[in-house]
Amino acid sequence: MLKKLYLLLDFFLPEHVAEQVDIATVFRARSIVAAGILGIIVCAILFIGTTILEVPLFIRIGVLCSIIVFFTLIIFLKTRTTNFEVSLNVGAFLQISVLFLAIYASAFSTHGLGFFSLIWLIPLFLMSAFYFKPSYALIFFGINIVVMGVIINLLNYKFFVPIETVSNFKPLFLFYFMLVFVSCFLMSYLFVQLNEHLKEEIGKQKNLLLESAKFQSLGQMASNLAHDINNPLFTIQGKLHQIRNLFSHDELDLDKCDHIIEEVESTILRLSQIVKGISTFARQGHQDQMVSVSADELIRGIVLLGSDRIVQSGIAFDLKVAPDTRVICYPSYISQVLINLLNNAIDALENAEVKLIQVEALATDKWIEIHIKDSGPGVTAEIESKIFDSFFTTKKYGKGTGLGLSISKGLVETHEGLLKYHRTGNMTDFTVYLPTYE
Missing domain, CATH: 1.20.120 (Four Helix Bundle (Hemerythrin (Met), subunit A))
Incomplete structure (x- = not known):
């Protein structure tokens, strides 16, 4: 109807x-x-x-x-x-x-x-x-x-x-009153229905925009993902050839085989972490439940996705996660936030003399804090208030849509958390504050 x-x-x-x-x-x-x-x-x-x-x-x-x-x-x-x-x-x-x-x-x-x-x-x-x-x-x-x-x-x-x-004032008044009453009811009904449908359409567009921004972030690392996945596969293939050669020459050395197997297991674990990072990131977040996850595991999965890009850009990287730090969150949402912030940090260091990224996670009484710091130039005081606005970007035309930070802020606020920008010394610091729920 x-x-x-x-x-x-x-x-x-x-x-x-x-x-x-x-x-x-x-x-x-x-x-x-x-x-x-x-x-x-x-x-x-x-x-x-x-x-x-x-x-x-x-x-x-x-x-x-x-x-x-x-x-x-x-x-x-x-x-x-x-x-x-x-x-x-x-x-x-x-x-x-x-x-x-x-x-x-x-x-x-x-x-x-x-x-x-x-x-x-x-x-x-x-x-x-x-x-x-x-x-x-x-x-x-x-x-x-x-x-x-x-x-x-x-x-x-x-x-x-x-x-x-x-x-005939009485019938006229009743007629007027009935007509006003009915017209107000029909008008309110129409407007409410249109408003509800509008909310539904905006919700659909928001989800499409969210998915688009998500895979745009992943796309920045896509060229390196093939390298990240192929390298472990080649490593596994090479180790299996070593074992086959040992068998074929009857030179089976159990200690050497055990060492090769450990290297294969380590490589498979790294490959598994990369795949898990992609899987977590690509999930439909609105279908998830909030769960308690290891901050170290969550952050390392994202860092692995960007590790090859970090190495190719000549960036020094430092990761510090407080022991036993756990985050209650929608993992796919926080993964998207972290990958957006990591991509921004890498982009900010493109022309920097000192190239350093520091990622730190720690727990306070009220918050789990995740800091993404870089030694880039940061933003000027004039535009600092605009960086979380939709479609605002300081990147060159075609390099960014201006949606990353605004969407990231919205995703963090979904957790009743905060996303803030600081400039401490020579480091730009984007901090994600997530409630400890304690």
């Missing part, structure tokens, strides 16, 4: 509008179209009702004008092919303004229905809240209080006079 409704609403929007603006603007446009269609239906019913109840002609003309306003806005949005978001704001503002004028004319003119016509302000406040922001509805509310105060004083409290002149 809702999918059919969305298709109907999209029919009244320009083709391919979703490719021109963000998803939130598309849903806002759907809300405005939905309110416009509902407004046309309600005003049509209202026109029929006011005609049957023989309401003054002035009011019926006002209702017809409201229908024209709703219809014009829908046509206006349908025909906009450029600057759609600006057109959306202008159209919505004009619609709200015209309806406010129509309501006041209906309430306070000599041909109007008096003060009770102002109940139509209720759906209008709803519309303004969903069209723009809830705070805008409060601004509209404040403006209306001022306007009503001025009009009441100007009319010297004679705004009830039109009501007394309407012979």
Whole structure:
């Protein structure tokens, strides 16, 4: 049912509008179209009702004008092919303004229905809240209080006079009240459903963005991963050839065989750690459970993924993990954070004279702290406040998207933790603070 409704609403929007603006603007446009269609239906019913109840002609003309306003806005949005978001704001503002004028004319003119016509302000406040922001509805509310105060004083409290002149006031009032009640209910239902669907769509896009950023980080190390995996395999193959040669020449030396087997086991363990690091990193984190993992094992798995890149860049590396330090976390999420920070540290040392990366993990009373330090130049004070903003990057065009740190910050905050930047001496320090849950 809702999918059919969305298709109907999209029919009244320009083709391919979703490719021109963000998803939130598309849903806002759907809300405005939905309110416009509902407004046309309600005003049509209202026109029929006011005609049957023989309401003054002035009011019926006002209702017809409201229908024209709703219809014009829908046509206006349908025909906009450029600057759609600006057109959306202008159209919505004009619609709200015209309806406010129509309501006041209906309430306070000599041909109007008096003060009770102002109940139509209720759906209008709803519309303004969903069209723009809830705070805008409060601004509209404040403006209306001022306007009503001025009009009441100007009319010297004679705004009830039109009501007394309407012979069928009771059925008219009940009809108005029922129509406002039903229209508010339908409008709220439509907006809530659209809002829920918007949250669902944004959630899907966020997950896609997360996966994209994740594999972009892994892609920076992909060329080295083949080398990291091939080397242990060649080592194992070479050791097996040694054992085969010993067998073929009847020169079996148990001590030598035992030494070769130990080297093979060590190589297999390293290979296993690399594969485990990739597996942990590539997992769908939102399907995980928070678990307690060894900080040493988690960090070493990530360091192994970047070890070849570190060596090729001529970077000195120092790893210190406090004994028996354990982290309660979503391993795939924290792996992504650490690999992002490690990649950033390697990139920061590209032109540095002293190339050093230090990774340290320790436990305090409240936090498990993981420090990723590098001897790069760091960031200037002017941009320090922006480094965690989405799409902000200091890297050259094509080198980064500006999503790594913002996504990393979000992933750490998922754990109720913190991600902070410090500059200590000659070292840049990005610190991940994870709760100890003790």
